[in-house]
Amino acid sequence: MARKNLNRREFLKRAGIVTGGAMAMLALDPITSFARSKDDKPGENLMTYRTQHGTGEKVSLLGFGMMRLPRDNQELVNQMVDYAIAHGVNYFDTAPMYGRGLNEGIVGAALSRHPRDKYYVATKMSNYDEKYWTLDSAKEMYENSFKQLRVDYIDYYLMHGVGQGGMEQLEKRFLNNGLLDFLVKEREAGRIRHLGFSYHGDVRVFDWLINHNNDYHWDFVQIQMNFLDWRHASLQKGGWKEDADAEYLYNKLAKAGIQVVVMEPFRGGALSKMPDECVALLKAMRPTDTVAQWAFRWVSSHPNILTTLSGMNVMEHLIENVETHSPLEPCTAAENELLEKIADTMIGIPTVPCTACAYCMPCPYGVDIPGNFSFYNNAMNNKLLPLPEKSSPNYAKQQAEFSKQYLAHFKAEARANQCMDCEACLKKCPQGIRIPNQLSRINDILRGR
Ligand code: SF4
Ligand code: SF4
Numbered sequence: 357m358a359r360k361n362l363n364r365r366e367f368l369k370r371a372g373i374v375t376g377g378a379m380a381m382l383a384l385d386p387i388t389s390f391a392r393s394k395d396d397k398p399g400e401n402l403m404t405y406r407t408q409h410g411t412g413e414k415v416s417l418l419g420f421g422m423m424r425l426p427r428d429n430q431e432l433v434n435q436m437v438d439y440a441i442a443h444g445v446n447y448f449d450t451a452p453m454y455g456r457g458l459n460e461g462i463v464g465a466a467l468s469r470h471p472r473d474k475y476y477v478a479t480k481m482s483n484y485d486e487k488y489w490t491l492d493s494a495k496e497m498y499e500n501s502f503k504q505l506r507v508d509y510i511d512y513y514l515m516h517g518v519g520q521g522g523m524e525q526l527e528k529r530f531l532n533n534g535l536l537d538f539l540v541k542e543r544e545a546g547r548i549r550h551l552g553f554s555y556h557g558d559v560r561v562f563d564w565l566i567n568h569n570n571d572y573h574w575d576f577v578q579i580q581m582n583f584l585d586w587r588h589a590s591l592q593k594g595g596w597k598e599d600a601d602a603e604y605l606y607n608k609l610a611k612a613g614i615q616v617v618v619m620e621p622f623r624g625g626a627l628s629k630m631p632d633e634c635v636a637l638l639k640a641m642r643p644t645d646t647v648a649q650w651a652f653r654w655v656s657s658h659p660n661i662l663t664t665l666s667g668m669n670v671m672e673h674l675i676e677n678v679e680t681h682s683p684l685e686p687c688t689a690a691e692n693e694l695l696e697k698i699a700d701t702m703i704g705i706p707t708v709p710c711t712a713c714a715y716c717m718p719c720p721y722g723v724d725i726p727g728n729f730s731f732y733n734n735a736m737n738n739k740l741l742p743l744p745e746k747s748s749p750n751y752a753k754q755q756a757e758f759s760k761q762y763l764a765h766f767k768a769e770a771r772a773n774q775c776m777d778c779e780a781c782l783k784k785c786p787q788g789i790r791i792p793n794q795l796s797r798i799n800d801i802l803r804g805r
Contacts, residue, residue, distance in 0.1 A: 402682035403444025406662050408550070409615060410575065415476065417656050418681040419447035419617065419663035422463045423454045423713070426669060430465060436674055437466040443678045446475050447663045449617075450505075451516055452497055453482040453715075460504035468506040477505055478512035478617075480554065481539070483529050484520075484784070491533045498539075502547075512617075513539065513548040514578060517786055518565065519557035526561050540572060550575035554619065556786035559600040562608075569612050576662055578617040579605045580711075582627060583654045583695040585620075588703040606658065615662040621655040622648055622666070624711025629730075629737045634698045641694060648673075649680050654695055657686040707733040708794050709787050716781035716791060724770035725781060725791055731765055732798050741801065755804050762802060772798040 405414040420440050425433050437448070450463045460479060467475050479501045481494060488494050501510065515536070518526055530536040542548045552574050555562050565572070580589075581602040589601045609616050622628065628647050638650055656664045664681075668674045687695070710729035719725055735741045735758055742754035762771075772795040781791045 401442075401444035403678070404656075404681050404684040405444075406615070408575075408662065409613065411549075413476070415447050415663050416445045416681070417661070417663060417684055418445055418652075418677050419449055419478075419665040420445050420674075421619065421665040421667035422448055422450045422459055424667040424669040425455065425459065425462060427455045427458045427462065430462060432671075433462055434466045434469065436668065436671060437463075437470070439671065439674060440678070441470055441474055443682065445678065447478065447512075447665075448475055449478040449512075449665050451480040451482050452501060452504075453484070453516070460501055464505040464507070472507070476511035477507060478514065479505065479510060480514040480516035481530075481535070482516040483535075484517065486528075489528050489533055491535055491538065494533065494535050495538070498542075509547050509549060512550045512552065512576065513542075514551075515539075515553035517556050518553045519555045519559070519561040520786060520788075521783065522558040523561055523564065526564070536572070552576040552578060552614075552617070554578035554617075555605070556580070557788050559604075562600065562605060566608055566612055566614070569614065574612075574614050576615045576617050577609055578619055578665075579609070580620040580623075581606060581616070581618045581655055581658075582621050582623050582651055584623060584627065584699045584702060586699065587696075588699055589709075606660065610660040616658075616660050617662055618655050618664045620711050621664050622651045623709070624667075624713060626707070626709070626711065626730075626733060627651050629734050630698065630702055631737050631739075634701055637694060637698060641691065646676065648676065650691075650695065652677060652680045653685065653687050654692070656681060656684050702737075707736050708789060710789060711787060713786065715784045715786060719775075720778065720780055721774050721776050722769035723772065723774045723795065724766065725795070727766065727770060728772050728795060728798055729789075731762060732794075735761075752804075755801065759802050772796070772802070775799075 404417045406417055407413070408415055420437075422433075425436075440448075448463060448467060450459050452460055454460070455462065463477070467477060481498060483489060483494050483497060488497055502508065515530055518530070539548060539551055543551045551572070553565060555565075555577060565574070566577075579602060585602040587601050587603055606616060630647060635647060638645070638647060642650070652664060652666070655661065666673070666677050668677065708729040710726055710733070712726040712730060714726055716725050732741075740754065740758055740761075742751045742758060768774075775792050775795040777792045779792065785791060
């Protein structure tokens with residue numbers, strides 16, 4: 357298809373869309389501005405769909421993760437939602453805790469401008485805080501989601517982030533208080549149409565829930581999946597976590613007949629920072645494709661995926677992701693092989709598996725936690741870090757350069773050395789990163805230790 361041969365810049369140019377960070381600030385024209393090429397009709401829908409088991413509903417293979425949308429620009433959110441719906445995206449994911457509690461309301465305001473049968477909305481029970489561990493208080497959070505989203509049924513409802521804190525947390529949040537039984541009854545009553553959970557962390561919780569599928573009949577499960585975590589998540593031991601590979605999770609779900617919603621297909625943007633030599637290999641095979649297109653194509657090619665969520669907050673990303681899935685061109689065996697090789701190359705590099713979700717923020721002492729990890733990962737991927745041989749002739753020079761760039765990048769209060777080891781962030785990180793330890797590692801590099 358000719359459209360597939362356009363590179364992203366050409367594509368955006370033809371679409372009349374300006375590239376770059378200023379995009380989000382532009383006052384965008386009505387929906388007719390977003391035709392994808394001169395041959396495309398405005399709003400033409402070439403999206404690839406997957407079929408929801410049991411109901412036969414068609415779910416767009418690209419799902420819109422709303423978490424990163426701005427809290428103060430409803431107009432942009434409305435325009436992105438309008439564009440998405442016009443181009444066939446029909447799965448929208450939010451949660452009570454996103455956007456400092458404002459995201460559901462923003463999403464509800466944008467979606468409710470469309471007929472209810474044009475979209476599926478997913479939200480969650482984000483009862484991480486102890487104050488929501490009684491059934492009554494959790495029900496309040498649940499009822500508020502309906503109000504914020506302006507709906508009388510929720511299409512996809514998830515227990516948010518199970519696995520964090522192991523079985524003990526699952527018991528406190530969902531089992532001992534009767535909350536999961538309540539949610540199952542709500543599904544029977546039709547207020548929840550599909551019930552599932554998003555999984556992070558302790559694989560014993562995942563196994564327990566899937567092994568009890570006969571009791572709960574999960575309609576879907578949301579997992580983190582990308583070509584790096586497919587076979588390498590469990591290798592990242594010692595530094596911060598010990599987890600199951602996405603391959604294990606995906607295969608177990610497929611075997612149980614449970615469809616998968618994917619989060620972090622791009623590892624929160626971390627895959628865009630892959631080493632130059634890896635990017636060159638990708639470019640050699642598909643010169644016009646971006647790394648993001650590779651990552652999305654890889655995930656969405658798996659047949660048991662119901663939808664692949666992308667956390668989008670600028671129109672440019674939405675347009676590119678719609679393009680990638682309209683229709684999806686599945687990865688070939690040779691492409692899969694190349695990505696596997698790249699994952700092997702990348703995992704030798706001890707980056708911090710931070711997805712920039714910012715659940716750990718704000719830090720009471722002002723540390724920019726995701727910013728520090730992003731800076732560190734970037735430096736690591738581009739071989740700017742003076743690691744690991746301190747005796748190497750370049751060490752002093754590299755250390756000085758790293759420090760110079762770091763000090764220029766971060767205000768004093770946001771730096772790693774401001775961490776007081778209070779551990780307030782620890783239980784909030786879905787990736788199980790030992791945040792203070794990793795910050796202290798960055799600090800050690802800055803101090804030349
Ligand atoms: S442990 Fe450090 S980074 Fe985490 S919240 Fe406390 S001061 Fe902030
Ligand atoms: S450290 Fe953890 S919680 Fe914080 S942004 Fe990174 S992945 Fe998210």
